[in-house]
Amino acid sequence: MIMSIYESIKAAAKENEKLPADFSLNEKVAPNEMAFAPGAMDGIWIYHGGIGGASDGLDDAVANVVSLIEQYLDTDDERCLDKLEAILTEHRALHIVDPMLNSIRENHENIDLQKLIEFAFETAKTSDSIEMVKICISLLGLFDLEKHESIRTVVAVLGLYDELTLFSVVAATKWTDGTGLVFWIAQRASGWGKIHAVERLEPETDTIRDWILREGCSNGVMDAYLGLICANKGDLITALRQEHLDSDLFESVSIIIDALIDEGPVPGISEYEHAQEALELYLRHAKEQATTLSHLWYVLNIQLWADDDEIEYSAKVLDLCNEILNATEWNKKIISALEERSDVFHAVNAASRMDVDILDMLYAIVKQEPLEYYFYLGGLFKKPEMAVELIALYEKVLPLDKMPQGMGDFFFADTLRKEHSCLDYVLPLIADYPMHGIELIKTGLNSPVVRSRNMACRAISDWTKVLKKPISDISPELLVELQRIIEIEVNDDTKETMRRLVAGEVVDEDD
Secondary structure (H helix, E strand, O other), rough: OOHHHHHHHHHHEEEEEEEOOOOOOOOOOOOOOOOOOOOHHHHHHHOOOOOOOOOOOOOHHHHHHHHHHHHHHHOOOHHHHHHHHHHHHHOOHHHHHHHHHHHHHHHHOOOOOEEEEEEEEHHHOOOOOOOHHHHHHHHHHHOOOOOOOOHHHHHHHOOOHHHHHHHHHHHHHHHOOHHHHHHHHHHHOOHHHHHHHHHOOOOOHHHHHHHHHOOOOOOOOOHHHHHHHHHHHHHHHHHHOHHHHHOOHHHHHHHHHHHHHHHOOOHHHOOOOOOHHHHHHHHHHHHHHHOOHHHHHHHHHHHHHHOOOOOOOOHHHHHHHHHOEEEEEEEHHHHHHHHHHHHHHHHHHHHHHHHOOOOHHHHHHHHOOOOOOHHHHHHHHHHHHHHHHHHHHHHHHOOOOOOOOOOOEEOOOOOOOHEEEEEEHHHHHHHHOOOOOOHHHHHHHHOOHHHHHHHHHHHHHHHHHHOOOHHHOOHHHHHHHHHHOOOOOOOOHHHHHHHHHHHHOOOOOOO
């Protein structure tokens, strides 16, 4: 028997009322399909109008949804629900709910509202259709269910799951004392769910406001989505005006400041009323309290952001950054972190921006754990002697005999994902080192992942340009491999690239 969505979430949350980080009700997609985290498709549409957009025939779909709900309430005919689920396979609930709710509000005279509540509650609790559950949660938002504790509990539990959080918190905002439920969800949500919950959480009490300031910003998607929201709702500027911040508060305001200056996905510092004062106050606190490499990273990010002539107060911010960055202990902390492998990411990032020579240390780290630290190869490949040795190392440590899995049109590998990601990273770097890494290129050409085959072709193309020779003169072995694979290549663009390489033509990246 298939468990309902509600029962699955409730069972996974267990006593701690929080879902495991890897919990997902999404069906596993094929390797040639895009995979989305729970809540991602709705979130991308809301913030960017992208994937999962409204489809054609939405008006008819809304009318049919309302009609089927009314028919079901009148007849209890289960076929109505089957038809409703069929519509929701074509149109996401996100695009249905608002016009559906408006229609019911405007034309509810002939609807048994108590029966509508019962239908929405029972279906939300028993359905195994995610879009159907979204619709039912939204219907419950039509009514003030302050005294219906059982309904509120179900909506709260459903809201723990990122794919449903948006619908639960929107419904709760319509209820008396709904803020308490939204706060409960926000404290337990993660990813897109936390973004939606914090955005709709009103700081009605000091407890909520303090939580927003201290814990509201970090999420599993991108902190920038909540930077401005937490700065305003958490009253960031008042906190920064304090003479001293406790260590936890300093960490949290650091996250918010960093999120504010990252305006990639949403507006941030440019729309913050206290932008200049907040940055200057933060840096004054950081001068006394910045002790870790993550703190250093935050300051470096501010420096990078402020190095823009269009920012009127950039000179003052840069001066404050430099006071912190010029402290001599940072170099020692960078070296120590690399020696202890305690914070390699921040150490390498800071070293690259502060001109600290860590190349030999990084070389040793990558050689020791090549599949863990391959994303630091870029700088190492600028040294020919290092590059040649590392290419040979990856030909030994990667399971090249297991990675080719036949032709495919995969977006990602369905097995050995770390190894395939490593190969994808190494292949473009081989371009400057003709005749080194032939086995890696052959593996790329035989990968089921289209991207890997394209990168292998690009490496071959770059070899032909560097040596000013066709691949037939450079490596007859790779020529034979290309000729064999071109016959079974399933991607038309990749097939054309292979054809041109075989023919001895020059292939540029933009071709």
